[in-house]
Amino acid sequence: MPLTSGGFYYRVLGKDYIAIDSRLTGAKELIVLFHEIGHLLLHTPESGATANFHRVARRTRQKIEADAFALCALIPRSMLEDRTIDELVNDGIDPDMLSERVNLYCLYSI
Secondary structure (H helix, E strand, O other): OOOOOOEEEEEEOOEEEEEEOOOOOHHHHHHHHHHHHHHHHHOOOOOOOHHHHOOOOOOOHHHHHHHHHHHHHHOOHHHHHHOOHHHHHHOOOOHHHHHHHHHHHHHHOO
């Protein structure tokens, strides 16, 4: 279904759910999905944190970690080491996402 945000992760009665905006496609859909999977794997959901679902909340450490997880999942380290930046861009990797991923790689070698 269409959402007002790209997606969100939540837990109800001990079951985990991820909702993704149905209008997203391709890499944008994947980056949101990986971001929410990052929350699932790295963070215990907060009860009643609906502000996070609607982009009202400030940028938190958890959001930064989920973004890093998503970038590493979408653009694995091996891609950065085996291919040039130009090759990756020519293959359709978003230049802004690639720039963020390269910064992560340079800072943390992940």
